[in-house]
Amino acid sequence: MSTEPLLRLEGLTKHFPIRSGLLGRQVGAVRAVDAVDLAVEEGTTLGLVGESGCGKTTLGRCIVRAHDPSGGRMLYRWPDGSVIDVAGLKEKELKPYRGQVRMIFQDPHSSLNPRKTLREIIGEPMRAHGYGTKEEVHARVGDLLDRVGLRPEYADRYPHAFSGGERQRVGIARALALSPRLVVADEAVSALDVSVRAQILNLLTDLQDESGLGFLFVSHDLGIIEHVADVVAVMYLGKVVEQGPTGELYGRPLHPYTEALLSAVPDPDPAARRHRERIKLLGDIADPAHVPPGCPFHPRCVYARDVCRTDPPPLREVGGRRVACHFAEELELRGVPDPDVREDPKVSA
Amino acid sequence: MPADDVLLEIEDLRTHFLLDDGVVCAVDGVDLRVRRGETLAIVGESGCGKSVMARSILRLVDPPGQIEGGRITLHRQDGPVELVGADKRLLRQVRWRDIAMVFQEPMASLSLVHTIGSQIVEAVRLHENVGKAEARERAIDMLERVGIPKPRHRVDAYPFELSGGMRQRAMIAMALSCRPSLLIADEPTTALDVTTQAQILELLRDLQAEFGMAIMLITHDLGVAAQVADRMAVMYLGRVVEYGAAEQVLAAPRHPYAQALLRSMPRLGRASRTRLAAIRGMVPPPFARPDGCTFHPRCDSAMAGRCDTVTPSSVVVGDREVSCLLYDDEQQEREERR
Structure with a gap:
C-alpha cells in the first residue's frame, strides 16, 4: 500500500476508573476499549458490531475525541498527506480535526436542539469553524437539506415539526455541513422504523458514493452492518476479536x-x-x-x-x-x- | 360461531384518543382471533396501533384513550366473557390469571423496591388461595423454569441486581406464575441484545411447549415474528391489513404494505451494499389519515380513483385475509365469471 489509511488506530485504549469510598480512591477500571488496532480507508465503511457494553460506542466517541483516549495512537491522514497522531492533541489543537471528522447520533429526538431552527442547527458547525458569510451559510444549508432529501424551505422550521426519519436526515445534514472526510455513525438508524431505516441507509450509501466519505458504522444490528460495511470488526469486552471483509x-x-x-x-x-x-x-x-x-x-x-x-x-x-x-x-x-x-x-x- | 379452539376473539375493535387537536384513531376496526396454544405475532411500524390494541384487551389504555366500540371475547373454560364492558372485579380476575402481559422495558414494569420473589408471591396470592411459603416455592420454581441460575438465591434479589435479559426472564416468570391461557408480550426483546433476544425467544417457545399457553407477540421486527409465530397479523394505521399463517405471509405476502415491509428489511446473506427497497414517504401524522385505503399514498400499486376513495374491507384470499382493493377486484371478477 502506497498510502496510509484515512484513520489508523494503534493500540487505542480507554479505561474508565472505578472509584469507591470516601476518598474516591480508584479501585479498578472498566476497560471499555482495550488496545484496539483498526483502520478506516477513504470511501469505505468499517462496521463495528458487538453486544451492549463491548466498547463500540466508546471507541466511536474516542475517534471524534468526545472521550480522551487513555492510551494508544490515532493516526489521521490530512488531505495533504501528512499523518498526525490525534490521540495526543490538546483540546485547542483539535479544531481542524473536528471539522473533518463528524458524528451522527442514534436518537434524532434528543440530538437536535428543540429551540433552534434547522437553519441554526445545520449552520452551527459552519459558524463555529468560520465557514463564510451569513449568506453563504444560508445557501449551503439549503443545499444540504436538498441533498438529504428535505425541502430547503423547511430551514426555518423547528425539529418538533419533523418525524424521526426526517430528523435523522437533519442530523446527517449537520454532520455533512463541513464536508467531512470521516463520519462516525453510532447506531444511526437503530431508532428508526424499518421502512424509514431503508431510506436512510440508502441515503448514506449514496452520499458515500458521491463524496468518498469514510464511514465508521457502529451498530448492534448485524443485518445493517452487513448491508453497509466493506470491512467488519467484531468487538467483545473492549477488544476486537475478529476482523475481515464483510462477505468472508x-x-x-x-x-x-x-x-x-x-x-x-x-x-x-x-x-x-x-x-x-x-x-x-x-x-x-x-x-x-x-x-x-x-x-x-x-x-x-x-x-x-x-x-x-x-x-x-x-x-x-x-x-x-x-x-x-x-x-x-x-x-x-x-x-x-x-x-x-x-x-x-x-x-x- | 367461533371454532372450538379460539381463545380470544376481537371484533371491530376501535380505540380512539380524544385530544385537543382532534381524534386519533389508534385502533380503527381490528378483527383478530387468537387460538389456544398458538402464537400470534402482531407486526407493524411504530404508530400502527399494535400496542394500543394489545393494551385494549386488558383495558390498560390510559385516558384520553378509550375504547369506542367493538367486542373482545375471551373464551374461558367455563364460558365466554366479554372484556370491553367488563367491570373491575371481572377485569381483576382476568388480568394475570387468564391473560398476563410482559412489556418491553422490564425495569419500568417491575417494582424497584421489592424483591423479584416478593413480587411473584404477591401476584400468586392475589389470584390463588395459597400460603406464603407455598407461593414462595412456586416463585422459585418459576424462576428456575425461565432459566435464572441459582433461583433459590435470586428470588431475594432486587430488579437492579439482575441484567436486562435476567430481568425479562423474571418478568416472564411472574407473568406465567398463575398459568394464564394467554401471554401478551409487547416488544419483549426490543431492549435486549441479539444474543439475549435469541435466548428469550427460545425460552418463550420452550415455555409454550411446556405450559401450552397462547402467546400474542407484538413486534416491529419481522425476523423476531418469524422465529416464534404460528400466525401473523400485519397492522398499518390502526387496521390489520394482512392476517394468515406466519410462514405463508412471510414467504409470499399479499398486501402491498406487507410486501414492502419485507423487502425493506436488510437480511443476512444478501449481497452487501445493494440498495434496499425503501417504502416511499412516511407514516402519515395521526390527525391526517388519508382517505380510502390509508396506505395508498405510499403504495406502488395504488389505483387512482379507487384506493383514495374506497376503504378496503377484509377479503379472504386463499389461505389468508387481506384488506386491499387489488384483491377485492379479483374476487369480484371471479364471482362475475361464475
Missing part, C-alpha cells in the same frame, strides 16, 4: 463469538426457521469491569478448552483476516448460508 466474515466466521452473534439474528425467512440451529452461546454478557482471565469469551464459548481459561489469545492473521482465537484454524464454524441455496426449500414448501 459473514460467510465463514473464524471466531466462535462471531458465529454466536450470527446465529442469534432472527431471519424473517420462514425457510431459515426450519433449518435453524440453536444458538451457540452460554450465559449472559460479561461485565467489562470484571473481564475473565484467559480468553475473555471463554465462559460463554461452547468450544472452550483448558488453554482458553488461562492464556489470552492474541489477535493474529489467519487467511487474510484477523482473529483472536486459539483454535481459529481448527473450528468449522457456521456462517450465514447462501440465501440462494437456502431459498430452494421454500419453493417446494
Whole structure:
C-alpha cells in the first residue's frame, strides 16, 4: 500500500476508573476499549458490531475525541498527506480535526436542539469553524437539506415539526455541513422504523458514493452492518476479536463469538426457521469491569478448552483476516448460508 | 360461531384518543382471533396501533384513550366473557390469571423496591388461595423454569441486581406464575441484545411447549415474528391489513404494505451494499389519515380513483385475509365469471 489509511488506530485504549469510598480512591477500571488496532480507508465503511457494553460506542466517541483516549495512537491522514497522531492533541489543537471528522447520533429526538431552527442547527458547525458569510451559510444549508432529501424551505422550521426519519436526515445534514472526510455513525438508524431505516441507509450509501466519505458504522444490528460495511470488526469486552471483509466474515466466521452473534439474528425467512440451529452461546454478557482471565469469551464459548481459561489469545492473521482465537484454524464454524441455496426449500414448501 | 379452539376473539375493535387537536384513531376496526396454544405475532411500524390494541384487551389504555366500540371475547373454560364492558372485579380476575402481559422495558414494569420473589408471591396470592411459603416455592420454581441460575438465591434479589435479559426472564416468570391461557408480550426483546433476544425467544417457545399457553407477540421486527409465530397479523394505521399463517405471509405476502415491509428489511446473506427497497414517504401524522385505503399514498400499486376513495374491507384470499382493493377486484371478477 502506497498510502496510509484515512484513520489508523494503534493500540487505542480507554479505561474508565472505578472509584469507591470516601476518598474516591480508584479501585479498578472498566476497560471499555482495550488496545484496539483498526483502520478506516477513504470511501469505505468499517462496521463495528458487538453486544451492549463491548466498547463500540466508546471507541466511536474516542475517534471524534468526545472521550480522551487513555492510551494508544490515532493516526489521521490530512488531505495533504501528512499523518498526525490525534490521540495526543490538546483540546485547542483539535479544531481542524473536528471539522473533518463528524458524528451522527442514534436518537434524532434528543440530538437536535428543540429551540433552534434547522437553519441554526445545520449552520452551527459552519459558524463555529468560520465557514463564510451569513449568506453563504444560508445557501449551503439549503443545499444540504436538498441533498438529504428535505425541502430547503423547511430551514426555518423547528425539529418538533419533523418525524424521526426526517430528523435523522437533519442530523446527517449537520454532520455533512463541513464536508467531512470521516463520519462516525453510532447506531444511526437503530431508532428508526424499518421502512424509514431503508431510506436512510440508502441515503448514506449514496452520499458515500458521491463524496468518498469514510464511514465508521457502529451498530448492534448485524443485518445493517452487513448491508453497509466493506470491512467488519467484531468487538467483545473492549477488544476486537475478529476482523475481515464483510462477505468472508459473514460467510465463514473464524471466531466462535462471531458465529454466536450470527446465529442469534432472527431471519424473517420462514425457510431459515426450519433449518435453524440453536444458538451457540452460554450465559449472559460479561461485565467489562470484571473481564475473565484467559480468553475473555471463554465462559460463554461452547468450544472452550483448558488453554482458553488461562492464556489470552492474541489477535493474529489467519487467511487474510484477523482473529483472536486459539483454535481459529481448527473450528468449522457456521456462517450465514447462501440465501440462494437456502431459498430452494421454500419453493417446494 | 367461533371454532372450538379460539381463545380470544376481537371484533371491530376501535380505540380512539380524544385530544385537543382532534381524534386519533389508534385502533380503527381490528378483527383478530387468537387460538389456544398458538402464537400470534402482531407486526407493524411504530404508530400502527399494535400496542394500543394489545393494551385494549386488558383495558390498560390510559385516558384520553378509550375504547369506542367493538367486542373482545375471551373464551374461558367455563364460558365466554366479554372484556370491553367488563367491570373491575371481572377485569381483576382476568388480568394475570387468564391473560398476563410482559412489556418491553422490564425495569419500568417491575417494582424497584421489592424483591423479584416478593413480587411473584404477591401476584400468586392475589389470584390463588395459597400460603406464603407455598407461593414462595412456586416463585422459585418459576424462576428456575425461565432459566435464572441459582433461583433459590435470586428470588431475594432486587430488579437492579439482575441484567436486562435476567430481568425479562423474571418478568416472564411472574407473568406465567398463575398459568394464564394467554401471554401478551409487547416488544419483549426490543431492549435486549441479539444474543439475549435469541435466548428469550427460545425460552418463550420452550415455555409454550411446556405450559401450552397462547402467546400474542407484538413486534416491529419481522425476523423476531418469524422465529416464534404460528400466525401473523400485519397492522398499518390502526387496521390489520394482512392476517394468515406466519410462514405463508412471510414467504409470499399479499398486501402491498406487507410486501414492502419485507423487502425493506436488510437480511443476512444478501449481497452487501445493494440498495434496499425503501417504502416511499412516511407514516402519515395521526390527525391526517388519508382517505380510502390509508396506505395508498405510499403504495406502488395504488389505483387512482379507487384506493383514495374506497376503504378496503377484509377479503379472504386463499389461505389468508387481506384488506386491499387489488384483491377485492379479483374476487369480484371471479364471482362475475361464475
